[in-house]
Amino acid sequence: MSELPLPPVTRTLGHSGIAVSPIAWGMWRLAENGRTAGDAARLVHAAIDAGISFLDTADIYGFDGSGGFGDAEALLGEVLAAEPALRARMVLATKGGILPPLPYDQSADYLRKAINASLTRLKVDHVDLWQIHRPDILAHPQEVARVLDDAITSGKVRCLGVSNFTAAQIAALNHFLGHKLVSTQPEISPLRITCFENGELDQAMMLGLTPMAWSPLGGGLLTAPESARDKAVAAALDAVASAQGVSRTVAAYSWLMAHPAGIIPIIGSQNPERIAEGAAALTVRWTRQDWYAVLVAARGERLP
Numbered sequence: 001m002s003e004l005p006l007p008p009v010t011r012t013l014g015h016s017g018i019a020v021s022p023i024a025w026g027m028w029r030l031a032e033n034g035r036t037a038g039d040a041a042r043l044v045h046a047a048i049d050a051g052i053s054f055l056d057t058a059d060i061y062g063f064d065g066s067g068g069f070g071d072a073e074a075l076l077g078e079v080l081a082a083e084p085a086l087r088a089r090m091v092l093a094t095k096g097g098i099l100p101p102l103p104y105d106q107s108a109d110y111l112r113k114a115i116n117a118s119l120t121r122l123k124v125d126h127v128d129l130w131q132i133h134r135p136d137i138l139a140h141p142q143e144v145a146r147v148l149d150d151a152i153t154s155g156k157v158r159c160l161g162v163s164n165f166t167a168a169q170i171a172a173l174n175h176f177l178g179h180k181l182v183s184t185q186p187e188i189s190p191l192r193i194t195c196f197e198n199g200e201l202d203q204a205m206m207l208g209l210t211p212m213a214w215s216p217l218g219g220g221l222l223t224a225p226e227s228a229r230d231k232a233v234a235a236a237l238d239a240v241a242s243a244q245g246v247s248r249t250v251a252a253y254s255w256l257m258a259h260p261a262g263i264i265p266i267i268g269s270q271n272p273e274r275i276a277e278g279a280a281a282l283t284v285r286w287t288r289q290d291w292y293a294v295l296v297a298a299r300g301e302r303l304p
């Protein structure tokens with residue numbers, strides 16, 4: 001049976017020319033459990049030392065419903081201040097545009113302030129990728145595009161992406177941007193398969209956007225499946241995992257990476273061994289039959 005190609009050891013972020021690791025590490029949960037800058041540094045090293053040098057954060061990470069806005073960025077800023085040489089070893093992505101309790105603000109004034117505030121917290125002069133976290137329905141894409149283009153021209157941001165945008169919202173923003181989008185970040189996992197059939201990944205391939213998959217383990221649900229559907233998906237992943245001597249989580253990352261759009265899973269673990277283990281996803285081979293078996297388990301019905 002023919003096998004799907006292995007993922008490349010590096011990918012290019014959209015049309016930017018920026019080389020990134022084919023797996024990313026996310027810092028949504030970094031500022032939890034009283035983590036210190038020393039703890040955060042150990043996690044950053046675990047990722048980079050395993051070849052996972054594409055790092056994803058957001059200004060809202062750390063927010064607990066009442067406070068903590070900016071805490072994950074600030075923690076990474078402390079790590080970078082203590083060890084400045086780390087900056088050149090990572091491709092740094094952050095996001096903004098969620099502003100509790102509004103919930104979203106992408107007015108020109110706010111976006112300018114949000115980008116500057118992220119740079120201050122991260123203690124860097126630029127980020128490599130700046131993403132709109134969730135769409136603000138009240139912001140005209142032409143106004144948003146103007147601010148984002150300015151952020152590129154001023155050197156604060158090297159390239160632009162979006163997250164949780166519909167295909168139409170991506171097309172509208174890209175229409176007005178001079179510096180076109182390079183990435184999109186939807187939720188994708190073996191338990192969250194809508195983008196395989198709703199046109200989002202097709203659009204990503206058409207526009208040359210790199211898809212970054214958030215919650216690639218369904219927020220951890222795949223490690224402790226609950227429903228009959230979760231368990232069927234886990235079993236389909238386990239079949240490949242046990243045949244190739246990897247864990248179910250590694251099989252899940254590699255299942256996403258086998259898609260032709262070049263999906264980059266964002267590992268969400270804040271455990272150094274689990275982060276490093278993710279790199280094994282580069283070695284897992286999928287056949288069409290095994291890949292579709294996971295999809296069919298997630299659909300809960302056969303394909304036509």
Ligand code: NAP
Binds near residue numbers: 029213218219267271
């Ligand atoms: P995930 O990989 O689906 O889930 C990670 C969770 O699973 C962690 O709590 C982790 O706990 C747990 N887990 C349990 N067993 C594990 C194992 N064997 N291996 C790995 N993890 C295990 O990802 P996520 O944290 O939900 O999201 C990943 C990243 O996506 C975030 O950090 C963020 O960058 C991005 N994200 C973006 C958005 C958006 O709107 N754009 C939304 C959510 C997330 P331990 O830490 O104890 O390992």
